[in-house]
Amino acid sequence: MDAKQLSNISVIAISILAAFLVALWIGIVFWVLRDIRSRSRDPFVVILAGLVALVLPIFGVVIYRILRPTQTIEEKYLSALEEETLIQEIERRPKCPGCGREVQADWILCPACHTKIMKKCVKCGNVLELPWMLCPYCGSPQQKTSPSDTIR
Ligand SMILES: [Zn+2]
Ligand SMILES: [Zn+2]
Numbered sequence: 001m002d003a004k005q006l007s008n009i010s011v012i013a014i015s016i017l018a019a020f021l022v023a024l025w026i027g028i029v030f031w032v033l034r035d036i037r038s039r040s041r042d043p044f045v046v047i048l049a050g051l052v053a054l055v056l057p058i059f060g061v062v063i064y065r066i067l068r069p070t071q072t073i074e075e076k077y078l079s080a081l082e083e084e085t086l087i088q089e090i091e092r093r094p095k096c097p098g099c100g101r102e103v104q105a106d107w108i109l110c111p112a113c114h115t116k117i118m119k120k121c122v123k124c125g126n127v128l129e130l131p132w133m134l135c136p137y138c139g140s141p142q143q144k145t146s147p148s149d150t151i152r
Contacts, residue, residue, distance in 0.1 A: 025057040032064050039069040119145045 032053040036046050049068065053060040071079070096103050098115030106127045108118045118127045123140040130145045 021057070028058060028061045029053045032061060036064075036068065038072045038074065041073065116145060 029050060033046065033050050036049040040046060049064055052064050052067075056063065093102050094105055094117070095101065096110035096113065096115055096117060098110055099113040101110060101112045103110055103117055106118070108116065108120060108127060110117055116130060119130055119132075119142070120126070121128055121135040121138060121140065122142060124135060124138040126135065126137040128135055128142060133142055133144055134140070135142055
């Protein structure tokens with residue numbers, strides 16, 4: 001192997017490496033553009049992220065990963081939805097008519113002020129609302145009860 005052959009091989013090796021790096025660079029630019037579009041709808045932010053990846057080949061992506069918004073738009077939407085559900089759940093929780101304390105839907109008495117909240121079916125034992133005259137579970141007739149009635 002003479003010097004000419006050696007230099008030929010190194011030229012080929014360098015070309016392959018260069019081609020690989022360029023492909024990687026282009027791939028990174030496209031990845032950054034796709035990634036930022038899932039995180040921001042602001043066209044200025046998208047262009048800026050694309051420029052960082054374009055101007056600083058390969059290292060730009062490191063900077064981008066540090067600076068990018070941590071949540072994608074979808075993640076933001078999901079966490080907002082979760083929060084909404086949580087708030088609704090808190091609001092939907094029944095309150096004691098006597099003291100306003102939060103109570104469970106299947107409690108028949110308020111543990112704080114002993115007000116009657118619900119009643120139990122005389123036959124099947126399911127929890128019923130106080131004004132109900134009929135058990136929706138087993139159909140047996142019930143006595144109308146008011147919260148001030150004594151506990152039986
Ligand atoms: Zn109460
Ligand atoms: Zn019943």
